[in-house]
Amino acid sequence: MASTLRGATSSVCRSCLRLLRTPPPSRLVLIPGRRLFHTSPGWRAFGEAYPNTPSAPDVAATPPERPPHIRPLFNLPSARRSSLRLSRQDLVRVEERLEDRDLPGGYAAWLEVSDPRHRDGEPISEQVTDEVIKPVVELLLEGLIEEGPQHSELPPAAEFLETLRSMALANDSQYRLLLTSMLRQGKGPELVSPVLDSAIQYYKEDHFRAGARRQTVEGEEETSEIDRDMLWSSLRWGFRLASSPSAIASTIYLAFLHTMEVATQHHKDLERTLFSFPQLPNAPFLGKYMAHHYFEEEMQTRLVKLADKFEFKKLLTVPALLQRATAQYTDGGRLKDYYDSLRTQAEDTGIPFSEENFMVFVMAFMTLTEREVAIEIWNDMARSGIFPKPRSWNMLLTEAGRLQDRDRSCLQAVWKTIITSGVIPDVILWTTRIHALLMADRKAEGMKVLKDMQKSGLKPTTATINAVLDGLLKNGYMNEAKKTLLVATGMGIKSDLTTYNTMLRALLRSRNFDEAISLLREMQAAGIDADIVTATTVLDGLYKNSPTKPDLTKVRNLLEYMEAAGVPANEVTFTTIIEGLLETGNEQAAQDIWMIMEFKGLKPTPATYTTVIRYAFSKGDLLGVEKLWQQVEANRVPKDQKLWTRLAVGYAQMGEVERLRSVMAAMGEEGRILPLSAYTLILRALEKWELYNDVKEIVKDALEKDMISSDGSSRGPVERMFWQTLERVAEGAVLMDLKAQGLVTV
Structure with a gap:
């Protein structure tokens, strides 16, 4: 523990050093990759180089040892195993015909050896694995793609690949090969769409049943199940590593763009998921990717345009993206230009602005105190035929409340707009208005609005009372808060955890320790479990407001009481409490909590050290950082x-x-x-x-x-x-x- 927690830079908590010598228990780690796929010799050996890929090193080199790292592995073998029982001689029969460029003969040989009746129970002394079979069938698939159309007796490549999937012999490379070929040849969306659906189904149902391999420090392996949604996580890595031989993700993305007009259920699922990806391949990269695979220029141009359109659709569909974009503007004029350009682009692409899109700009202009422009955009929304939902009104009212120090009339102006618009305010809108007034130290107005709300026929909820308490206590109105709580209890409005935490914080701040303890007991009697916020609030208040440093035994007793009240005593809990105390600058309390954690036999985790090292850096305590790192090394903390x-x-x-x-x-x-x-x-x-x-x-x-x-x-x-x-x-x-x-x- 860094000495920063005691306000000095010359010593470190000795108790930490004492207990950190205990060897750590066995732990599980995922088998990772030291290098990214496209720089790893072991992976480059399985495919050709792609654009922007460094020249390949010796593919015969031994892949480096893999350190702990958590991510889905792109080429996990399918957990399903085919029922084929083939010998090496069976595969040689197929390979020989393919090498002689006898595609019909190769396909006929495959049909014969893959027929369940082929062996009829005959034992095989040297049965090959599925991983040996897959490269052979991939050669056959490649032949069907390139030459199959010339032979009417042979099935389409897509049909053959679907058969392979049903036999548990499909893999990433086969789907990449077929989809890339179909796009390169300019096949229509209606032909590509079934193959794309099959690829997605392959990932969902087959590919990730294998689970993630996990390795213990003793070298043993375990397997854990991975949810089907890991498909999307895998694709995310594929997009990040899109210049690798395992670039199935970029191929699927291109196929997705190509088939947008034939939207199947799988396609819609994929679209929703792609909205959550932070790193889709951009248009320049896709252009290079397609040029590398010799796509027709017309197809390249079309798909790049569709990629731009999809990125725009994604921007308008994911509110966080648009919020991030508008947050970069500090000048109202430039933000208005950006808004106008997006509206124009929306009209050109046929992607309409949603209520959420309009509200992002309304809130952005409110933040810049450009109330007139915000109202103008609000009116644009109305002219577009969108009637604001209560949530939008609440957002507008909340922002108006925040701006009271700069524009005191803003809150009333927004409320008047709500009323004149014909909206009947609900409890949430009333609560937002009351809280905003009280937080701005407008107590008389806030309490009057609370009465107005009741006169309108609406009964305050627990959330309303919590908002009132928060606003009153922030400005030191303890007596009014207690009266409000008594009235609420008399009305049958139940208190919740937020109510108690709010009151506890205020009582401790005003040094009403006995009342705080009584309130804790009352909370426990009411059957409401304390949380980490409760524990941090009590400890922070106890240390900061007590005239003398609390006795460590009393602090331990308090933590035991909190544990009985619902706060678990584990490493995560203690780390969170320490972090909360350091955020308020309460170093002494954090120091004592660390010691109590050790006393209970709990060892600091990487997250614990990360929290304290961050604090030490914020204090400029390099010596404390060094000593903390020595503890990490001495205790062999992961x-x-x-x-x-x-x-x-x-x-x-x-x-x-x-x-x-x-x-x-x-x-x-x-x-x-x-x-x-x-x-x-x-x-x-x-x-x-x-x-x-x-x-x-x-x-x-x-x-x-x-x-x-x-x-x-x-x-x-x-x-x-x-x-x-x-x-x-x-x-x-x-x-x-x-x-x-x-x-x-x-």
Whole structure:
């Protein structure tokens, strides 16, 4: 535990060092990959190179040892096994005919050896596995794709692949081969759609029944079931690694775009899921991908346009994306131009603005105190035939409440608009208005509105009372809060956990410790379990408002009481409490909780150390960070991605470049790399310290790890943010130097 928790920078909690010497128990880790697919010799051996892929190293090289990392494996074998019992000689019969370019003969041989009656119970001394059979049937599939149409007696390739799927002999490569070929040949959407459906069905029903392989530190393996939704997680990795030989994801995406007009149920499911992907291949990448596979120029142009249209549809469908885009504007004029351009694009593409889209811009302009423009957009929504739902009115009212310090009349103006629009306010709208007034210390108005609400025939709910208590107690009206709570109880309005937490916080702040303990007992008697917020609130208030430091025994007793009241005593709970206490700057309380955690025999987790190291960095306590890291090493605490990232980014933000290099080197020894988002944070930190040469080294490192493309193209928002950050460093001078060195071609 860092000495920062005691406000000093010269010592560390000795009790931590005492208990951290205990060896950790056995743990399970997922078998990972040290390098990304498209830089790993073991994976490159299974396919050709793709655009922007570095030249392949020796494919015979032994793949590096795989360190712990959690992600779905793209080429997991199917859990289903075929019922075929074939010998090596059976496969040779098929291969020989295919090598002689006798496709009909090869197919006939396959029909014979795959017939269940072929062996008729005859034992096989050297039966081959499914993984040996699949490359042979893939050669046959390739032949049916290229030459099959010339032989009327042979089935279509799509029909043959569907047969393979039913026999549990399908794989990623076969679907990529067939879909790419059909798109390259310009097959119509109605022909491609069934193959796409089959590919999705293959992933859902077959591919991920295999589960994830997990390996213990003792070297044993276990298998866990993976939900069908892991298809989408796998595709996400495929999009991120779309230049790899396992680029089935990009192929499926192109097939999806091509078949948008033939939307089956599988297609609709895939569309909904693609909306959640942060890194779909962008139009430039898809263009390179299709050029590499010799797509017709007309098809390339069509699919790139559809990709742009889908990205726009995604922007308008996922509110968070549009919110993120509007948040970048601090000038009302530029935001209005952006709004107008999107409306024009929506009309051109036939994708209408939804209520959520309009509300994003309404809220953005309200935040910029551009009330007139916000009302104008609200009217645009009405003119579009959209009658706002109560949720939209509530959002508008909430934002008006936040703006009271800058525009006191805004809240009343919005309420008047609600009434004149013919909307009958419900309990939620009344509650929002009351809370906004009380939070702005307009007590008389707020309590009057509470009475007006009751006069309108609406009874306050528990949420209403909680809002009233929050607003009153924030401004120190303890007596009014107690009276309100008594009245509410008399009306039969039950208190909930939020009610108790709100009152507890206020009582402890005002040093009414006896009342706080009584309230805790009352809460327990009412059958309401305390939560971590309750525990943190009580501990924080006890330490900050007590005239003397609380006795550690009393704190332990309090935690035991909280445990009996519903707060579990485990590592996660203690870490969350420590984090909550540090967020309020309560170092002494966090220090004691750490000691109590050790006293109970609970060991700090990677998350615990991440929390405290983050706090130490925020205090500028490098010595505390170093001592904490020594504890991590001494106790052999597993170093997860968040812990490594926090350490690396923290050193960068402190300008400690040598320590940053040491961390990245240590990560390399463990086969780990920082996420690209961390590289972006490091760029910003180094720019602040004007360490421009070190910025160049970070960029070179990202290039060497193939995390970014040297041409500046981005496969998603994370890469786009990296390049935008780099372009701003030293007003573009660093990027110009990298260009001059031939490292990038942006």
